[in-house]
Amino acid sequence: MGAMCCYLYLNLIPYRDSSVSGVLVEINKKELELLKKREPGYNRIDVTSRIYPKPNQKVISFIGPNNNYPDLQILQSYINTRTTYLSKKEQKQWLSNTIIKNKIKNDNQNPEYSNASTI
Secondary structure: OEEEOOEEEOOOOOOOOOOOOOOOOOOOHHHHHHHHHHOOOOEEEEOHHHOOOOOOOOOEEEEOOOOOOOOOEEEHHHHHHHHOOOOHHHHHHHHHHOOOOOOEEOOOOOOOOOOOOOO
């Protein structure tokens, strides 16, 4: 997980013989430049060879350093945005496969994380 301001955000950590379900979003060069500015401290990693089925275009992921932040929390509203399009069964599976070592702050009554895009 990466840290931004006062909370943690999800990160990718490679594990042998494991996989991650996700969504590919096509962006243009201008949007990529905006993402680079929005994601300081993250590395852009070419993950094209790890995508199945094989995509027609290059796929990159922004991956933060694998640091520990024991005093920071992750927002429930942030987790909710990451699982919005999953069925209840998929949400349960996602949560059981996701390594979250820090405390989760339940902000469902007053969400602190906005799903609005900043690109």
